[in-house]
Amino acid sequence: MVSERGLDVLRAIVQDYVETREPVGSKAIVERHSFGVSAATIRNDMALLEDEELIAAPHTSSGRVPTDKGYRVFVNHLAELRPLTTAQRNAITAFLDGPADLDDLLARTVRALTQLTGQVALVQYPSFERANVTHVELVHLGGTRIIVIVVTDTGRVSQRLATVPDEVDEADVAQLRARVSVLVTGQSVRQGTLRVEQALAKAVNPAGADGAYRELLRVVGEELDEFRQDRLVMAGAANLARTVSDFRGSIYPLLEAIEEQVTLLRLMTEMVADEHGLAASIGRENAPFGLAEASVVASDYEATVGQARVGVLGPTRMDYSSNLAAVRAVAHYLSRLLDEDERAR
Template identity: 60%
Template sequence: MVSDRSLAVLRAIVQDYVSSREPVGSKSIVERHSFGVSAATIRNDMALLEEEELIAAPHTSSGRIPTDKGYRLFVDRLGEFRPLNQAQRHAIETFLGEAGDLDELLARTVRLLAQLTNQLAVVQYPSFGGAKVRHVELVPLGGTRVLCVLITDAGHVEQRVVDAEQEIEETDLADARARLNVAVGGMPLGEAADRLAGIDDPGDPALARLVRTVAGTFAEQARAQRHDRLVVAGAANLVRTEQDFAGSILDVIEAIEEQVVLLKLFGEMAGDPHGVAVSIGRENAPFGLGETSVVASDFTAPGREISRLGVLGPTRMDYSSNMAAVRAVARYVTRMLGND
């Protein structure tokens, strides 16, 4: 059983090691922290922590560093959110508030997170995978061009111009519009994409060509909306921490480039009562990221599935500050998307 003082010593070791990157010894703990006991007593506490595999000696020196298990205990029981100051909160609101659309907002979000945390920042693009087709509209633009408009139940509008290859009569366009709405109206976008790909041939060659062209266009739109992808920034931050990785950082970078890996990791991370999920070291080994930690939080947009944003870096990271920054940015993003 680890005593309260031993847990306080663990907190001190985590904080000092994150700050200095140097193994922490009993003498430095006595000098930097007010425990009111001797270095010998601190050494006894450190011995107990080592027995519990919460700290370890990286080499023959007397200093100790936290293990993945130690970081986990720190995050779950000992870490405290370090609140953002007024200047940081104002910077978040101002910088994100200047975004003109969703793409720019997410691009600004990862840049901001990378700057606030000095880690690699990742944002999952909001998906309309759960949205449904409210209406399909076809608008003649003159000649052979037709504007295809897809409207979801969340009010999102997706538009594309297609070339029907020949001029279409208004009656044929109305017929195609009706067929498409009957086929996919009220259907989830994911199912609509598959349904449109196999829509029945209406018989008339010209109308059939138009329906196939438009159906293919809407299938592309629906698939694009349900496709998960990530926006990433701050790779230079990861490179600057290369000495925190025992192996090659290239393995980490390759795993990050495989976006499906991070998306799966995001999906399996469990949040805590503070609204932040943290996955540490060996917990990420199945994803090829066993030397990294990930801090993530959810954000939402009307009509879209819940998405996540967060930061990835070495296990030696400032968890308290990073957790506070990730949670704050996620809340701002949710607020701004809700105001759109």
């Protein structure tokens, strides 16, 4: 059982180690922090922390550094998050103000977060499976080329070029628009996907108008299916190169996870949030995902179709207080923008 002063000593070791990258000794703690006790007393507290495997000595006769378990205890006992400065809050506003659409907003979100934290920034797309299709538009570019536009009631817009088997004219396009629209407009993304699959199974003739209809259905179905997929937007992978010394092994597993996305999506989804919507997964807790030398901190944000998460990925030696404060602030701002956009519609 760690005493209150022991927790304070652990907090001092974590903060000093994050700041200096150097193992922390009892003398340094006495000099930097106002404990009102001798270095010998602090050494006793450190010995108890070491017995609890919360700190460890990287070298003989050196100071101590936090273990993964120590970081976890530190995060669990954070009395408060370090508040963002006015400049940081202004930076969030500047980055996220006036996005063109959801894709632009989430791209801005990760750029803002990586600037604030110096870590790899991650944001989940909300799942649009329960969103409703409000509009399907076909724009004829001439010949066999048609732009397919699908819009949902959450503001998500998909635009894609389709090439049909035979040339069509404006009258053909108008008929095709009516056939596709009546199939999916007003349906949820999930139900629309099922209706498209059923219609494709019936439209077996590959020639003429049926061929164009089949191709347009295929494109609409793929776009609706894309709406249902979990996706991540990321920024700041280059920051890993600046912190490579914080990893005992290779950073390759992190780079692979960033490239593949599936691992990070699972990790982000499975992290357990506290009552404030904040979550942290630290070091060895990430071993099942192949990321035992990394930490992820995240915050829930609210979208019309449900919750998703925004967070940062980096070494276990990170400033958890500041990073949690940053992801919380960005998540709150993102939720507010999405709510304002929904009210405006």
